[in-house]
Amino acid sequence: MKRYSAFAIAREALRNHTGWERAWASPEPRKKYQAIIIGAGGHGLATAYYLGKNHGIRDVAILEKGWLGGGNTGRNTTIIRSNYLQDPSAAIYEKARSLYETISQDLNYNVMFSPRGVMMLAQTQHEVRGYERTAHANALQGVTTEFISPARVKELVPIINLDGPRYPVLGALWQARAGTARHDAVAWGYARACSDMGMHVIQKCEVTGIRQEGGRVTGVDTTRGAIDCDKLGIVVAGHSGDVARMAGFRLPIESVPLQALVSEPIKPCMDVVVMANTVHGYMSQSDKGEMVIGGGTDGHNNYTQRGSFHHIEETVRALIETFPMVSRLKMLRQWGGIVDVTGDRSPILSKTPVENIYINCGWGTGGFKAIPGSGWGFAELMAKDHAPLCEAFGLERFREGRFIDESVAAGVAH
Amino acid sequence: MLILTCPCCGVTAEETEFHAGGEAHLKRFGPGSSEDEFHDYLFARENPKGVHFERWRHANGCGKWFLAARDTVTLEVYGTYPAQTHEPPQDIKDRISARHPGWTWREFA
Numbered sequence: 001m002k003r004y005s006a007f008a009i010a011r012e013a014l015r016n017h018t019g020w021e022r023a024w025a026s027p028e029p030r031k032k033y034q035a036i037i038i039g040a041g042g043h044g045l046a047t048a049y050y051l052g053k054n055h056g057i058r059d060v061a062i063l064e065k066g067w068l069g070g071g072n073t074g075r076n077t078t079i080i081r082s083n084y085l086q087d088p089s090a091a092i093y094e095k096a097r098s099l100y101e102t103i104s105q106d107l108n109y110n111v112m113f114s115p116r117g118v119m120m121l122a123q124t125q126h127e128v129r130g131y132e133r134t135a136h137a138n139a140l141q142g143v144t145t146e147f148i149s150p151a152r153v154k155e156l157v158p159i160i161n162l163d164g165p166r167y168p169v170l171g172a173l174w175q176a177r178a179g180t181a182r183h184d185a186v187a188w189g190y191a192r193a194c195s196d197m198g199m200h201v202i203q204k205c206e207v208t209g210i211r212q213e214g215g216r217v218t219g220v221d222t223t224r225g226a227i228d229c230d231k232l233g234i235v236v237a238g239h240s241g242d243v244a245r246m247a248g249f250r251l252p253i254e255s256v257p258l259q260a261l262v263s264e265p266i267k268p269c270m271d272v273v274v275m276a277n278t279v280h281g282y283m284s285q286s287d288k289g290e291m292v293i294g295g296g297t298d299g300h301n302n303y304t305q306r307g308s309f310h311h312i313e314e315t316v317r318a319l320i321e322t323f324p325m326v327s328r329l330k331m332l333r334q335w336g337g338i339v340d341v342t343g344d345r346s347p348i349l350s351k352t353p354v355e356n357i358y359i360n361c362g363w364g365t366g367g368f369k370a371i372p373g374s375g376w377g378f379a380e381l382m383a384k385d386h387a388p389l390c391e392a393f394g395l396e397r398f399r400e401g402r403f404i405d406e407s408v409a410a411g412v413a414h
Numbered sequence: 415m416l417i418l419t420c421p422c423c424g425v426t427a428e429e430t431e432f433h434a435g436g437e438a439h440l441k442r443f444g445p446g447s448s449e450d451e452f453h454d455y456l457f458a459r460e461n462p463k464g465v466h467f468e469r470w471r472h473a474n475g476c477g478k479w480f481l482a483a484r485d486t487v488t489l490e491v492y493g494t495y496p497a498q499t500h501e502p503p504q505d506i507k508d509r510i511s512a513r514h515p516g517w518t519w520r521e522f523a
Contacts, residue, residue, distance in 0.1 A: 241461035252457035254436070255486075300416070300434035302486040303463050309415050310430050343457060398457045399449060 001196040003108050023188060024068075024195035029202050032228035033061040035382060036220060037235055038207050038243060040064035041073040042183075042368065043360055044235035045190035045201070046375020047382065049107075052197040054376070055383035060199040061229075062191075063222060065206035069187025072237050075305075075337035076368040077260050077294040079273050079284065081118040081178035083145045085134050086404045088392035089346060090141040095389060096373030100181060103372060109189030111181045112287065116272050118178035119153065121322070123167035123278040131173035138175075145175045156272055161324050167278050180273060180284055186371055210246045216355045217247070232357045233382055238303065238338025240361035249353045251361065252343055252398050256297045257336035258365050259307035259315070263329040265289030274322070281318035283326075291326060293319060297339065297365060307336035339364050344403035349378050349390035358382050359395070418470060421494050422478035435469030438481045439501065439522050463487055465510050465517050467502060470494070483510060 002008065002021055012019050035051060037044045040062045051057040064070075080100055082093035099106075100113045122128040131147055138145040150162050153172050162169045191201050202224070209221035210232070219228035234243050238255040265288050275282035275294075282294045295315035298308050312334060320327045342348060342362040347370070349360050360378045363370060377389030392404055416429040425431075437459050443451040460466070466486045471479050481499070483492040483506050490513070493506035501522035510517055 239463070241459070242463050245462075250454070250458040250460070252459065254459050254461050298434075300429075300468065300484070301461060301466065302484075302489060304487070304489060308429060399453045 001192070004110075023192040024201050026203065027200045029061060029200065029205065029222070029224055029227050032219075033200070034059035034229070035231045035233065036060070036227060036229040037062045037233040038220070039071075039235040039237070040068050040187070040191065040201055040203065041071050041235065041237060042069065042186050042190070042371035043237070043363070043374050043378070044233070045069075045187055045194060046371050047233055047235060047360065047378045048194045048199055048375075049190045049197075050375045050379035051383060052194065052199060054379060057383055058197050058199060060194070061227065062194065062199065062201050063205045063207055063220070063227075064201070064203045065223075067203050068191055068201065069184055072337040072339065072367060073187045073371075074184055075260065075335055076183055077282065077284065077292050078180045078183045078368060079118060079178075079275075079282070079294075080113070080181055080369040081175050081273075082143050082369070083118075083120070083134060083138055083173055083175045083178070084406055085137050086346075086406060087141060088404050089406055090138065090143050092373045092377060092389050092393075093370055094141070094143050094373075095376060096370045097178065099372035099376065103186075103189070107189035107193045109185060109192055111185040111189055113179065113181040114287075115177050115179040117156070117174065117176045118273040118275065119148070119156065119172040119174045120275045120277060121153070121169050122147075122171045122173065123164065123169060123276065125170070127278060128170050131171070134173055143175070144177060145173055148172050148174045157270055157274055159269055159323050159325050160274070161322060164279075165321055167321075178273070183368055186368075190375075207243065207246070210243075210357075212248070212354060217357050230356065231382055233360065233378065234357065235360045235378070237361060237363065237367065238340050240340050240359065244352075244359065247352065247354055247357055251348070251359075251395075253340045253348075253362055254301045255303060255338050255340050256299075256301050257304055257307040258297045258339045259295035259311055259334065259336045261293045261295065261312065261315070261331050261334040262286070263291040263293070263326070263331050266291070266329065269325070276318060276322050279318035279321055281315045281322065283319055283323065290332065291329060297341070303338050305336045305338060306334075339367070341365070343398070345406045346404035347374070347393055348395055349374065349381060349387075349393040350395040351381070351385070352395065416484075416489055416491065418482060418491060419494050420472040420475060420478065421480050421496050422472065423476035425472070425475055427475065431472065431474045433471045433473040435471055435479065438467040438469045439519075460520065465492070465514055465519065467519065469497065485513070
C-alpha cells in the first residue's frame, strides 16, 4: 500500500494523478478463512482491523451484502461523544473517543475527526438533575464533562434561543473533547488498512445461511458460494435479528428506522454539536456547511430506511424552537437507517448459544461514535473468548437482570 | 405513511392517531415457569423482515387495543383484528399467504 502524505499529493499533482492505486482490493472469496465477519460497516471493519493489528489474526474475510459502509455507517449524523452514565458504557465509548483522536494517523487515512465539543441541553429541572448526575459520574469515570450555565451555552452557540416558547435552556452537559468525524472515511480507512494486512473485504456477498455441526459453526452460505470458517462474527446492526435466525437463536432486539436530514449549505454559524433531547432534535454543521439534523425513530419496527413522515415535522419544529434562524432553511435530503434497539439501550458484544459465533449488535441509535472501541473490544472477544471492555455487554445480562440502563442517555437522540 | 383501521370503533386513520405496542401473540410466563421461558417472554422478539403481528392502541381515538398484521419491509397492512384472539383470522392469513407463500411465525399462543 502506498502511504498517503503531503509528498504523495505533490508527486501526483506533477503526473496528472496517474499514480493513485485502489484503496482496497476486491478479491474473489477463498474456500476458507480463520475468521469471517458478516457486515462491512464501521464496526465489522474495525473488528477485523484490530483482529489483525492487536491479535495477529489476518486470515479474515469481511462479507458485505451491499457496498462498503452503505448501511448505518453512511447514514448517521457523525456525532462522537462518551458522556454516558453507566461505567461499562463510559469505558467502551471513551475508549472509542480516545481512539478517534489518533485514528487518522493509525490508519494513514484522514477521517477528519473534529473535537468541536458536544452539548446536551437541559430544558427541564429533571434534565438538569439528570445531567448533573451524569457529570459527576463522568468525573469518577475519568471522562471530562461539565455542567455549564445558560450564559455559557449562549456564548458557545450564539444562534440558540435560550428562552424557548416551550422549554427554556436551563444549562447543558458539555463535553469539550467530543465532536464529529467523516463517517464514510472511517469505513474506508479501516477497509484500506484491512486490505493492506491481506484481509478480504468482499462486497455484494450476502450471507444466506449459516452451516453448523455439533453446536459449532463450520461456515456460511453466501450469494458467492459457500465459505468455511473457524470463527464467525455477526456485526450487521439492524439486520441482526435476521442473521441470528439463520444461526438458530433469537435476540432481545427490535429494528426501527432512525431518521436524519440535511439542509442546504450555509455559511459557518455553529461550531459545536447541540442536542436538545426534551424537544427532540439535534444539529451540527458539516464542513460543507449543511446543517446535519438528527430526528426520531419509528414506534413500530420496520426495515424501510426512510422512517415515518410525521417525525420530520416533530424534529424540524423542535429545531425551529431552539434555533429560530433555521426556519428559512431548505432541507436537501432525508433518509433513515435501520437501528437495532435493545431494551436497556446498550449494545450486545457477546458469545452466543453457538460456540464459535460471536455477535456485536444492539448499538441502536448511537453506534457510529463507538466504532473503534467496539472493534477493539469485540476483536479481543473473538480472539481470546473474553474481553474486559465487552464483559458487561453479554447476552446473558437480560436473563440475569444486569441491565446497563442508558435509556436516559441514549433513548431519545444521538 | 401507515394507515390502520381500528377494529373496535371502525375508524380508519393514519399512524399518529395510534400507538404501537410491540409484538403480539406473546405467550405469558410467570411464577413457576423456567428461566428460559421467562427470558424469552420478556426479551426475545421475532423482529422479522417481512410479516409481523403486533399490538396497537387507538390512543387518540377510542383508546382500545387491537392487533395488526403488517409487513415490516413494504409496510403493507394485511389487516387488523380484535385483541381478544389467540391467532389471526383466516382471511388475514390467506392474504399473507397470497403475498408470501410459505411464511412462518412461531407457534401462536
